[in-house]
Amino acid sequence: MKCTEERDSRDEASSATWLAFAILTSRMKQSKDPFEAALEEQEESPPDSPVGEDELNSQTPNEAQNQTDGGQNILVDDDDDDYDDLGPTIKNPSHLSSSSTPKLHSTSVNATVAAAVTNKNKEYDDDEEEENVDVELSKFPSSADPTKMAKMQAILSQFTEDQMSRYESFRRSALQKSNMRRLLVSITGSQKISLPMTIVVCGIAKMFVGELVEKARMVMTERKESGPIRPCHIREAYRILKLEGKVPKRSVQRLFR
Amino acid sequence: MSNPSAGASSKSKLGSSQPSETSFKRKRGVFQKDLQHMMYGFGDDPNPLPETVALVEDIVVEYVTDLAHKAQDIGSRRGKLSVEDFLYLIRKDLPKLNRCTELLSMQEELKQARKAFEVDEEKLGTLE
Numbered sequence A: 001m002k003c004t005e006e007r008d009s010r011d012e013a014s015s016a017t018w019l020a021f022a023i024l025t026s027r028m029k030q031s032k033d034p035f036e037a038a039l040e041e042q043e044e045s046p047p048d049s050p051v052g053e054d055e056l057n058s059q060t061p062n063e064a065q066n067q068t069d070g071g072q073n074i075l076v077d078d079d080d081d082d083y084d085d086l087g088p089t090i091k092n093p094s095h096l097s098s099s100s101t102p103k104l105h106s107t108s109v110n111a112t113v114a115a116a117v118t119n120k121n122k123e124y125d126d127d128e129e130e131e132n133v134d135v136e137l138s139k140f141p142s143s144a145d146p147t148k149m150a151k152m153q154a155i156l157s158q159f160t161e162d163q164m165s166r167y168e169s170f171r172r173s174a175l176q177k178s179n180m181r182r183l184l185v186s187i188t189g190s191q192k193i194s195l196p197m198t199i200v201v202c203g204i205a206k207m208f209v210g211e212l213v214e215k216a217r218m219v220m221t222e223r224k225e226s227g228p229i230r231p232c233h234i235r236e237a238y239r240i241l242k243l244e245g246k247v248p249k250r251s252v253q254r255l256f257r
Numbered sequence B: 001m002s003n004p005s006a007g008a009s010s011k012s013k014l015g016s017s018q019p020s021e022t023s024f025k026r027k028r029g030v031f032q033k034d035l036q037h038m039m040y041g042f043g044d045d046p047n048p049l050p051e052t053v054a055l056v057e058d059i060v061v062e063y064v065t066d067l068a069h070k071a072q073d074i075g076s077r078r079g080k081l082s083v084e085d086f087l088y089l090i091r092k093d094l095p096k097l098n099r100c101t102e103l104l105s106m107q108e109e110l111k112q113a114r115k116a117f118e119v120d121e122e123k124l125g126t127l128e
Helices: A004-030 A034-041 A061-065 A070-080 A111-120 A146-157 A161-172 A177-188 A195-222 A231-244 B032-042 B050-078 B083-089 B094-127
Strands: none
Touching (some): A161 B032, A195 A231, A195 B050, A195 B083, A231 B050, B032 B050
């Protein structure tokens, strides 16, 4: 792999983002403005999140066993979480259903979340759930050094159930590649949408959603409101993002909507 | 910004609209289920409000549309649309760029691993 340099720079960014996310969620317990706190630690960049391809599933009993290599497995999860259509035969033994999740996540996972997430992945190959090929983890160059994994481990082990379920949703959730591909085809009018392109756009869109939600939470705390996010917060967040230049501007105004 | 949930391009509530590539019929709630989990993961309520999810979906679709149009403009110079165009568009946004390069490199690794695995399987098959 030739991306070692990029990986190093990514490590700093990812470790910072992961740490910040952990701190963010841990503070969620205490205060209502975790995102403001997180803002101090990092730029508002959303935490790393896998595209979360949901083909790879493994039996749930395995997850509980692999508490120790949870940290390492997280990265392998990221490797595994792609490309349903490529019909992966490689399985992380402790792979949870649907997209990658930290293996530390024990059975205290929100069963509803897991079930809901699995249900939406029915269209992906189900036989991959049964396969449980042991992958030599040495095959996957971990995109993080052991210290970072140890840090992640330490943080994740102290998550409450609530935090863990939220983290799991964060890791597992993803926009479906098929829907994205359909959307891209209809936008560009061309049938040649490659798989990497779909994956990249799904990843970009997920991070954009993260930015929106985080900004909306910030707006809510500024207005001293609580509860679920309302459309007005999202609109305000979108407006702020536009001012910050994070949203691509249309060269031609959309006249008729 | 006008209310996207009210307008947007021709949306049909048909559950099974023909996936015609030429006419663009946007179904409601294409990403709804995924978006609910995603928004919870990013900090929203475990059950986000449906109107919020609909609004976020509209915004995301608009974002992807604009992104794809811009990428097409860039790609048309080169001839066809490629991943590089998208990467060029988000070059200023470091977290997104890093994330995308990570995704792409992981895909490569997975491909290699799968190829290697299939080769092993073939060998096993021939042995027996």
